[in-house]
Amino acid sequence: DGGITQSPKYLFRKEGQNVTLSCEQNLNHDAMYWYRQDPGQGLRLIYYSQIVNDFQKGDIAEGYSVSREKKESFPLTVTSAQKNPTAFYLCASSMELQNTEAFFGQGTRLTVV
């Protein structure tokens, strides 16, 4: 079955540690995205990638980093520079950047302890 998979579903991090969230898709999509979701707020775009080996900052990129070495994979690293990392993180992909329909993963809930 084609789809987009995020792992892990729940993640706990100690303050000061970096942590990497996984996002894999087998939909042959060029474009991939990372969003952050906080209670009572809409989704906010962290980073996006139009194509392999290319990525751009979104609205709230500070404290995050990404890589796009393979078409299928777009991991997000939450660094210790991110002051308020506890949130629900959603990865999405679409055929291309301009495509109307984005497919979302199930999300990773990150909690800093």
Place this chain on the structure above:
Amino acid sequence: GEDVEQSLFLSVREGDSSVINCTYTDSSSTYLYWYKQEPGAGLQLLTYIFSNMDMKQDQRLTVLLNKKDKHLSLRIADTQTGDSAIYFCAERANTGGFKTIFGAGTRLFVKA
């Protein structure tokens, strides 16, 4: 700037119709979307409407677009308990390229 607003909560009885409303600010929006998010899950695209359309119907779902007032609504007929979820309105703004702006989401409670 670009903004999408929607009320945070809606409660309906099973079998009634639900109407979730949304307003947006970017008059150059090309597509407007409704996504559904069930607890602990990602977003699922329910439906979308192109900005030159007034209405779109898909089974129990009806989307109405008033472009003049920049108002979008989602009507769910015969609401079921399985419809309980958060519903996100989103617009694809023409300004700044591809960017999709999401509202905060409306939490729909369906009472049996």
